[in-house]
Amino acid sequence: MVTTIGDEIRLATNFRSKVIGVALKDRGSILPAGHSANAAYWYDVTTGNWITSTYYMNNLPKWVSDLNAKKLVNEYYEQGWNTTYPIASYTQSTSDEKDYENKPFGADQTKFPYSLKQFEGKNYQLIATTPFGNTMTLEMAKAALDNEQLGKGTETDMLCVSLSSTDYVGHSFGPNSIETEDTYLRLDKDLGAFISYLDEKVGVGQYTLFLSADHGVAHVPGFMKENKLPGGLFVESELIKTLNSKLKEVFLVDKAVSGILNYQIHLNHSAIDSANADEKAMAAWIVKYVQQNEAVSQVFSLKDIANTPLNTKMKDMLINGYYPTRSGDIQIVLKPGYIEAYGSGKAGTTHGLWAPYDAHIPCLFYGWGIKQGHTNKETYMTDIAATITALLHVQMPSGCIGKVVDEALK
Ligand SMILES: [Zn+2]
Structure with missing residues (x-):
């Protein structure tokens, strides 16, 4: 119903700016990019390919078809999922194999390492419930950045990326699982590599990056009960x-x-x-x-x-x-x-609550125009659009109710 930051950038430059969305989920790609986006790409679970809609174009660009031809998903399935560090070093999570965790990879697979080979060509959805869903999304984001020459022209371009595997893994195993800890350790590495790629392709200090989340999460009720906490x-x-x-x-x-x-x-x-x-x-x-x-x-x-x-x-x-x-x-x-009750009812967790553990989300600004520092002042996800559009000297989105986070700007 309203415009996005991307729409406002497009309007402000008479549509010379490029805006592209990339995510595993259709909605995670389409909604942040906006109505007038040049493209939104998402992952088709029936084919394991990146796809788009005729709303944007009639044929996939060659670079997308080329990336699809590599079928990276099968490479990740081949590798399987083990912890990236020795499992004993995972001190921020409960022990593996709790009965209040879901078993998305089959009833017989209850703990690390998870074998994923058997899903090749059969189940392209399950990659989302592994950290490699994020890795794959960032590979696609890199390809979009490079092939669409984002950040190379005279106008501001925008690349919107949603990383959904943290969500899938979190729902399935809960925030205190080794699976979630490993997913975040790997996401941290993947984001580091992505930032290095931006530095190389767009240039250090030549882009602004912001990162947030749509929700936190509740602990799995089984975990709460186990630890004498209400839930x-x-x-x-x-x-x-x-x-x-x-x-x-x-x-x-x-x-x-x-x-x-x-x-x-x-x-x-x-x-x-x-x-x-x-x-x-x-x-x-x-x-x-x-x-x-x-x-x-x-x-x-x-x-x-x-x-x-x-x-x-x-x-x-x-x-x-x-x-x-x-x-x-x-x-x-x-x-x-x-x-x-989520999924089977006894395992996994969900969100949608007002409480701090669910509503308190990260908000990071980095790069061009951003001052180093932090604030404990209460700010909201709705403030991001106000802040970014102020930084870019463009109009705020048509439904924007946020306020500029002044502390973040130079
Ligand atoms: Zn969710």
Whole structure:
């Protein structure tokens, strides 16, 4: 609905700037690059190739086809995944083989080293759940930078890269796993190599790099329990079933709840309307019922948020995330440490919570125009667009609500 930094750079240079997105996930590539991007490339799990859309072009550039022909994914599968350092040196994680970790590579593969050879030509998706998904993405980003001559012209170009394997590995094994520690150690090396590549191709001090994340993550509830810390599971799928059978009894509406997404209950408005049921009364009934769930801290109708006693931080965040035609009707706030049941339900973890462990994310600026230092002042992901556009002297994106992080700029 709104412009991106890339769109604003394109507008400011009458579309002479080049903007390109690269990510394993389609959305991770398309959304940061923007509406007017020259291209967005993502990874097709059915073929193991980098692809794009006819929205941008009708044929892949030769350099993309050439890179696809190398089928790098098979090389990573060939190698398998072992820790990059001796496993005993992984002091920031719990021991391997915990039963609250998922087993994405098969029930028989419960610990390092993981064999991946068997997935060659059969399963191109699983590379995402290894650190090599990031390595592969940065290889593609390097190819884009080089072949599209980004940073070589007179205008500012932008390369947007999303590194999703940290997310896949984190969801599967949890933040305290050796798998996650190894993924970050390898990402650090990969980013180092990528920065050296930028120095060589674009020039030291000739580019600005910023890095952030879309979320932190909750610890796996099994890990929390093991260590006497508060936490647990909230099973959404069961709640939908129970709510729908109870609402049918009380309000005579079939399938009154259409779903629960991101801790919001979506009501089936057409079913409620055609049954002539009282939606307000139904919402009040749901609130009362869900409040009894042991995982739930607070539940309320989103339309009633102004009259709901919430801490101001939470209130601001929930209101910022509200959009009438897309948001749900009833908001569920879980107790800290609780998450919706993810995957099999007992293993792995997820996000979507207001709490610091989930909402606190890194924000790094580096290179041209950036002052060395750090700040503990509270800044937000929405401040990045304001800061980068101020640095470039271009307009802020059309939905920008952030403020310039002045401490970062020379
Ligand atoms: Zn995620």
